[in-house]
Amino acid sequence: MTDVFTPExxxxxxxxxxxxxxxxxxxxxxxxxxxxxxxEMYPKxxxxxxxxxxxxxxxxxxxxxxxxxxxxxxxxKPAKKFWQDKIEGNMARDRxxxxxxxxxxxxxxxxxxxxxxxxxxxxxxxxxxxxDKG
Numbered sequence: 001m002t003d004v005f006t007p008e009x010x011x012x013x014x015x016x017x018x019x020x021x022x023x024x025x026x027x028x029x030x031x032x033x034x035x036x037x038x039x040e041m042y043p044k045x046x047x048x049x050x051x052x053x054x055x056x057x058x059x060x061x062x063x064x065x066x067x068x069x070x071x072x073x074x075x076x077k078p079a080k081k082f083w084q085d086k087i088e089g090n091m092a093r094d095r096x097x098x099x100x101x102x103x104x105x106x107x108x109x110x111x112x113x114x115x116x117x118x119x120x121x122x123x124x125x126x127x128x129x130x131x132d133k134g
Contacts, residue, residue, distance in 0.1 A: 024111075025062050028062050040054060056131055063110055063111065065113045
């Protein structure tokens with residue numbers, strides 16, 4: 001299937017996709033604030049987590065369902081090899097980042113976009129469990 005956009009238009013469309021201050025990041029920020037947690041947003045550190053809770057060494061990632069491959073192996077793959085490679089590469093990078101952060105003593109929490117937007121109690125409980133461990 002060919003692209004419906006010209007290369008220039010596709011480039012413009014893709015440039016509109018943001019990696020920070022997304023809806024899910026802002027929802028997580030509000031939840032952490034409401035919970036009274038002291039956190040940093042977009043810290044400059046390995047793996048670029050969306051949030052860290054430095055006192056407890058917790059790194060939090062808010063993963064978009066499409067970009068990070070939620071249920072990727074259970075559903076039909078994208079038609080273009082480019083998108084398959086992109087998503088699979090993101091998934092492999094996520095695993096590498098999580099492993100390294102854990103080796104360095106961090107607890108790593110990854111939350112899917114659909115859980116952040118539709119099931120906030122689920123991820124809040126998980127954060128509280130990790131805070132209680134510390």
